[in-house]
Structure formats: structure tokens, C-alpha cells
Amino acid sequence: MRATLMYGAGDVRVETVPDSVIKHPTDALVRITASCVCGSDLHPYGSMKPEDGPVRMGHEFIGVVEETGSEVTTVERGDLVVAPFAISDNTCPFCREGLHTSCSHPQAGFWDGEPEEGGQAEAVRVPLADGTLVKLPVAPDSALIPSLLTLSDVLGTGHHAAVAGGVNERTSVTVIGDGAVGLLAVLSAKRLGAEQIILMGRHRARTDLGRAFGATDVVSARGDEGIETVRELTGGDGTHVVLEAVGHMPAYDQALGVVRPGGVISRVGVPQYEEAPVGFGSLFRHNIRLAGGPAPVRAYIEELMPDILNGTIEPGKVFDATTDLDGVPAGYRDMADRRSLKTLVKP
Structure with a gap:
């Protein structure tokens, strides 16, 4: 499969990497149908040292569940899902208080910086799938996808x-x-x-x-x-x-x-x-x-989604450029140079 890696400041590459696979019974394997470049991605893009790379990039994505671990119960093969930028179990005391970015589960954390997984790719392994993923009531080609993608980070x-x-x-x-x-x-x-x-x-x-x-x-x-x-x-x-x-x-x-x-x-x-x-x-x-602080966007998805589905808000208007996976490096450059606001990626 192909994925985006950052090797250092200004050095983003799309390369062939080993396929993502289920590692834990709480994992799900998701085929990514929409992702994007985040403004926060521009911080390492402008300053990352080569010795700190390469790292897989991308923390905002929507995709179709292809496979689930034996303990996953809330999503199944064929579901269209959105993933918040923080992995969480949605059951620990902090999650129950709406602070999913401080989830105490050992597998919890943020996507960016993970050496093996990232959302700017063809597929991704999602840890703690029951707590992290949220099903979407639309088809992968829905016109609402750009706005629903903002639930993963920027709207939340x-x-x-x-x-x-x-x-x-x-x-x-x-x-x-x-x-x-x-x-x-x-x-x-x-x-x-x-x-x-x-x-x-x-x-x-x-x-x-x-x-x-x-x-x-x-x-x-x-x-x-x-x-x-x-x-x-x-x-x-x-x-x-x-x-x-x-x-x-x-x-x-x-x-x-x-x-x-x-x-x-x-x-x-x-x-x-x-x-x-x-x-x-x-x-x-x-x-x-x-x-x-870091937004616990998982806590807000169910609240915000109805306003997108009924057309009350259209946050997807922040996407002013669209590219495929091969165009991700150029998407970084255009955002860093202020030629575009936010780049939507459709692998």
C-alpha cells in the first residue's frame, strides 16, 4: 500500500509501505476514502529534523471498515467511519468526562508521529476501534463527505x-x-x-x-x-x-x-x-x-454531526483544493506557501 511519510522539513514523500494489518483484537482495518492535510502538519513541515524521520503523516480521515479484530463490536466490515485525531477507548474516566485526548488506555494517543500508521494513506490500522471510530450514515461518495471529514479535527x-x-x-x-x-x-x-x-x-x-x-x-x-x-x-x-x-x-x-x-x-x-x-x-x-488545549473531538461528534447532515452548517467549505495521494507533497507546499487553505485528499 502507499502512504505519506515526512522525512524532514519540506521533505514529504508518498511511498510504498507494508500493508496495514490487524495486530490486536481491538483493532480495525480501514480503507481510507477521504483524508486531508492539517494546518498543524505544517509545523513539522517547517522545522522537523531529518534525524527525527521518517514518520507516517495524517490524523484526519474517513474510510470503509475492511476487517475487525475479534473484540470489536461497534463497527463491522462495510461501515463508513470517521476517526478523530486522537485514539481513545471512550470508556476510561477521562473519556467519560469528555476528555478523550487524555485517555488512560495504554494504546491511546495521537496519530501523527506513529512510525507505522497515518491517515494520509490508502489504508490504516485503527487501535481501540470501538472507542475511536464513529459510523457515518452516508455513502462514501456523498456530497457531505468534506464537511463530515471536519469532524475528525478542525470543526471539533x-x-x-x-x-x-x-x-x-x-x-x-x-x-x-x-x-x-x-x-x-x-x-x-x-x-x-x-x-x-x-x-x-x-x-x-x-x-x-x-x-x-x-x-x-x-x-x-x-x-x-x-x-x-x-x-x-x-x-x-x-x-x-x-x-x-x-x-x-x-x-x-x-x-x-x-x-x-x-x-x-x-x-x-x-x-x-x-x-x-x-x-x-x-x-x-x-x-x-x-x-x-488539544480538542477532544470524539466528545463532540454526535453533537455536531446532525447540523452537517441537515445542512445547518457546511464546514467542508474550508477545503479549497483536492488531490489524490500522489499530490499530497504538493498539497503541503501549497498550504505552507498560503496558496491553499486546506487540501482534501482522495486516495
């Missing part, structure tokens, strides 16, 4: 940012970042009732989509100028909630500059820094709270 991550931040009809919101997660954080804030949603982004095609998803204002300026503009839009106070979907230190500084006293900064952009100011001169002085 945007929703998690909004939920962790406490977004509701009484909160004003700033979203920092016009990548797929940022845009779906806008959609999620709108879905939860926010009436003022300020999107901070610089790419017109993306911010136009953000407006379609519910952004009431767009601020293209960064740094002090961007902070001043947001505060002008909010009567000088800033917004109750800031959803930070970038992960770099300037984005955190920007979030700190636009959050209202007593507000919340909710981070879901994978942090590319080790320290951030949290002391008296930053968070403590104005009772600002810091929230967020």
Missing part, C-alpha cells in the same frame, strides 16, 4: 475553542487566525449564539469565508495596530472571549491585548513556544483566564 477543534472559552449569546468574541481552525472557530462561535465575532486575519479569500461563517468584523492589522482596532470595535474594552487558533507567540500576545478584563483566552493552536506571560502584569491583574 474550533468548537472546543468556543466551548472552552464559554462562548454564548452574551459574549463578544475575537478569533485570531484565518486558517481552517480559526474559520471554524468563527462558525462555532456563531452556532453557540455570539452576536459580535471579530476575525483577525490577513487573507481576503479566507476572511470572506469567515464572514460567511458568521464574522461580523474583520481586522487585518496585526500587533499594536490590530489590538487598537479590536478595542475600538468593542468600546475600548476588548472581547469577552479570544479564540487563538495559530499557536505562535505573537498570536498569544495579540490575544492578551484584545481580551476584556474578566475574559478568557482559549488556545487551540498547537503552541510553538514553551512560555507565555501569566503573571500580575498579564493575566492575573485583570482576572483573565487561560483555557483550551
Whole structure:
């Protein structure tokens, strides 16, 4: 079978690898029918050292179950399923609390970085299939597949940012970042009732989509100028909630500059820094709270799926490029160079 491997920064290859096979009675073998390149994949794409590779890539996919281990009971051969970006048993105390990204099962964890498995491939072995996989009530060629694929990560991550931040009809919101997660954080804030949603982004095609998803204002300026503009839009106070979907230190500084006293900064952009100011001169002085983290998207799939199935939301609009498996390396380049927002892969 063929799969995507990253050998180092800027070095992504599609190669023939050993076929994925069942290893544990709780595994399922899934033939992948749709996957994608994630904005978080661009972090190692820009910085990974050759000695750390190669690693299989891809943590967002939909596919058809081809085989199951003897202990799998919730899915069977022929089922179309979506997989969250975190493997979990869905039964441990953390999973029962809706924190699947902290599942305590020894086989739990994240897809990216696994040397043998990844979603940008023709097939994949799914550990803990009963807890991880969710059946989809559509055919593999459904027009809803792009939107349903966002349940594996970006929609659930945007929703998690909004939920962790406490977004509701009484909160004003700033979203920092016009990548797929940022845009779906806008959609999620709108879905939860926010009436003022300020999107901070610089790419017109993306911010136009953000407006379609519910952004009431767009601020293209960064740094002090961007902070001043947001505060002008909010009567000088800033917004109750800031959803930070970038992960770099300037984005955190920007979030700190636009959050209202007593507000919340909710981070879901994978942090590319080790320290951030949290002391008296930053968070403590104005009772600002810091929230967020890796999104337990498995906890949100059943809640979000009906709105996709009935057409209330169309998160699949974040895909602006489609390729086959051979085109994945070019998909990485185009996303890294900001020529595309998010690449859909159909093996």
C-alpha cells in the first residue's frame, strides 16, 4: 500500500509501505476514502529534523471498515467511519468526562508521529476501534463527505475553542487566525449564539469565508495596530472571549491585548513556544483566564454531526483544493506557501 511519510522539513514523500494489518483484537482495518492535510502538519513541515524521520503523516480521515479484530463490536466490515485525531477507548474516566485526548488506555494517543500508521494513506490500522471510530450514515461518495471529514479535527477543534472559552449569546468574541481552525472557530462561535465575532486575519479569500461563517468584523492589522482596532470595535474594552487558533507567540500576545478584563483566552493552536506571560502584569491583574488545549473531538461528534447532515452548517467549505495521494507533497507546499487553505485528499 502507499502512504505519506515526512522525512524532514519540506521533505514529504508518498511511498510504498507494508500493508496495514490487524495486530490486536481491538483493532480495525480501514480503507481510507477521504483524508486531508492539517494546518498543524505544517509545523513539522517547517522545522522537523531529518534525524527525527521518517514518520507516517495524517490524523484526519474517513474510510470503509475492511476487517475487525475479534473484540470489536461497534463497527463491522462495510461501515463508513470517521476517526478523530486522537485514539481513545471512550470508556476510561477521562473519556467519560469528555476528555478523550487524555485517555488512560495504554494504546491511546495521537496519530501523527506513529512510525507505522497515518491517515494520509490508502489504508490504516485503527487501535481501540470501538472507542475511536464513529459510523457515518452516508455513502462514501456523498456530497457531505468534506464537511463530515471536519469532524475528525478542525470543526471539533474550533468548537472546543468556543466551548472552552464559554462562548454564548452574551459574549463578544475575537478569533485570531484565518486558517481552517480559526474559520471554524468563527462558525462555532456563531452556532453557540455570539452576536459580535471579530476575525483577525490577513487573507481576503479566507476572511470572506469567515464572514460567511458568521464574522461580523474583520481586522487585518496585526500587533499594536490590530489590538487598537479590536478595542475600538468593542468600546475600548476588548472581547469577552479570544479564540487563538495559530499557536505562535505573537498570536498569544495579540490575544492578551484584545481580551476584556474578566475574559478568557482559549488556545487551540498547537503552541510553538514553551512560555507565555501569566503573571500580575498579564493575566492575573485583570482576572483573565487561560483555557483550551488539544480538542477532544470524539466528545463532540454526535453533537455536531446532525447540523452537517441537515445542512445547518457546511464546514467542508474550508477545503479549497483536492488531490489524490500522489499530490499530497504538493498539497503541503501549497498550504505552507498560503496558496491553499486546506487540501482534501482522495486516495
